[in-house]
Amino acid sequence: MAPKQAATHQSDWQDINYVDKRVVAISDRYRNVLQEQLEVLSRSAKIGVFRLYCDENGNIDLDNSNNWLVMNPAIVGAPSDATLTITDVLAVFFESDAAAHFNTLNCAIVGGCNYLEKSAHLAKTAQGAIWLTTEINVTRSGDDALYLDGEVRNVSSEKRILKNFSELGEHINTILLELPVAIFRLELTQPDDEINAMPVPGASWMLHGSLLYGQPEGSLKSPMDATKFVHPEDRQLIIDAFENAVKHKLSRYQIEYRTIWPDGSEHWLISKAVFEYDDNNTPLTLSGVQYDITEQKLQQQKLEFMAGHDHLTDLPNRALCMETLARTVAAAHRYNRKFAVMFIDLDRFKIINDTIGHECGDRLLKEIASRFRSNLRASEFISRVGGDEFVVIADGISHIEQAQVVAEKLISLTILPVAIDGVEYRVTASVGVTQYPDDGLDEQTLLKHAEMAMYTAKERGKNNFSVYNREMAALSLEKMDLDTQLRGALERNEFSLLYQPKVGLQRDVITGVEALLRWENQKLGFVSPMRFIPIAEENGLIVPIGRWVMETACRQTKEWQKLGLEVVPVAVNVSPRQFLEPDFYDDVLNALNSSGLDPSLLELELTEGMIMSDIERTVALLTALKDLGVRVAIDDFGTGYSSLAQIRRFPIDTLKVDRSFVRNIHHDTEGQAITSAIFDMAKNLSLTVVAEGVETNDEASYLRSSNCDEMQGYYFSKPVDEKRIAIMLSDHLPRYQ
């Protein structure tokens, strides 16, 4: 058994030797393959590896044959076919003083250091500057160092990138210093007390933000430091914008807010920020820029102000008025409140403006606007919605009586004299009042009704206010109806003329006739000129209608003449709009030429207001008409602004004293004083004076005893048609009625 066992044992050993040799052979082969592969790899890689064995004293044994190095020589700037030893490589790191450094290295290893690191910068190589790092790990058996494994790395590209980055950073810094721009990062997952002063990843910081908040440069380290300098009214705005962005997982947002500087001044900033979220959509950081937009804001505010305000008075304009009215309606609806709207129109402002000149007119408007602004309460919004039109929105007015108090205040503020260049001017205002919700539920209706009420105030004599009621709306509908019917009335031959005689006072003979327009419409029947003429004036139809009147009156007078009647001048009423037409003179000329009437038989009746506007043009035009031979009369004298002294400047023939002065003149001492002053002055100016609206024998008797020349009125004759006038003219006497 034993020999067999021994034989077995021996063959086993033989086997083992054989296996061992195979293992050694295989491992040698693989080590060579591995080394070859490492060499191939290292040729392209920027990393080299080495092992250095130590001697029995623990010092590096540079001559040990087991030492090895696998490295592309180019890593250290040597030609790629150079044969480098480990000593060459380490010499690179330790430069000229290699011996001393080896000594230090050995001391460190003997002293128990297991990890060593060293960098090198090779300034001049064929590849340019090269940065290297080496890391060495020591392997020991107990305390004794056995060998060192190390790696050499070429970190030139990383260094270059870092260098570029730091250069870029410096550039950016320089630019930022020049610009009023801050950059910031807010770490959203850390508590505020961990905020770092410098831009360290994972922390909150802000660069160059301090100046934007009026603080010394560098004093504010993070956006959180800056919050106390944000305008108190805007702090919630910032919180809301941030929370809204987070709630909706927005990737970016921007917000504009005000800051308060130590000197109390307000500045505007814009903050544009980008969120960084983790996979659970939790915001991690907020980074962005902030910069000053005060100038743009001021510019924008100025533009907005200009868009919403009237440049003359600085009051809100129509657009802003409508916007405010809409907002007030919405708020009143929501809180079940009442409020009032007042439409203010200055009385006869156009005439005043034309009389005193537009520059003075503007100054007058500015003064009235400033009175309104400074005397109204904060809850009373005042705006200028047109040339001489203002609108007040009086919030929180629960009774119409309160609105009436405001309206009265506006009227009394208007009537106070305005001094311009030492001359005192006085204007009055008519005010229309409406109330929400009683008179309208929306801004357009309220304003329309306030305007209607204002017109009613004007009709009631101006310089007062009127509260809207439903009848006014009905009247306005009627006005629309009149307007519609008036269009085309000429074509449908719906107009005719009546004539009212003027009587010479001393001999009771007809000295002239006034042509008065009549309109009979199929739908509306007979419509008084008092109703349709203002509408025709508004829509411009008065121009062709007036032309028709003049032509018809001239033709008719010529007809009477042709009938052999002793004709007298025919007077036609001229409307303001007609008179302002550039073709007015030509129209007069055409009417005369086409009828063949002698110009001295045509008299034009103008009103005071008409001649007082654009005095230069009026004088020139009247002079031209006078040169033609046409007569000019001033109608309704005494009701307007002109004084007799002013009238003197115009080439006119006749003054027609308004019938309001004539009524009951026989026992109206004030009327007597006024008329006698007019009569005397007119005599001095060689003007003919006509008293209008004489209705009674008493009035006629009084006028006969005064300095009046002619009379006109129902006492002598109502306006009659052309046939009846022909009879009167043939009798040389007016028919008493």
Ligand SMILES: Nc1nc2c(ncn2[C@@H]2O[C@@H]3COP(=O)(O)O[C@H]4[C@@H](O)[C@H](n5cnc6c(=O)[nH]c(N)nc65)O[C@@H]4COP(=O)(O)O[C@H]3[C@H]2O)c(=O)[nH]1
């Ligand atoms: N209460 C009273 N009234 C008297 C008396 N005598 C005359 N009248 C009325 O007084 C008005 C006189 O005309 P007006 O002052 O120019 O006032 C005129 C004038 O401003 C305007 N109008 C009439 N025809 C024309 C026209 O052809 N063109 C223009 N632009 N306006 C006209 O309409 C106004 C009213 O005209 P009418 O209704 O015809 O009213 C006429 C006439 O009928 C009187 O004794 N008592």
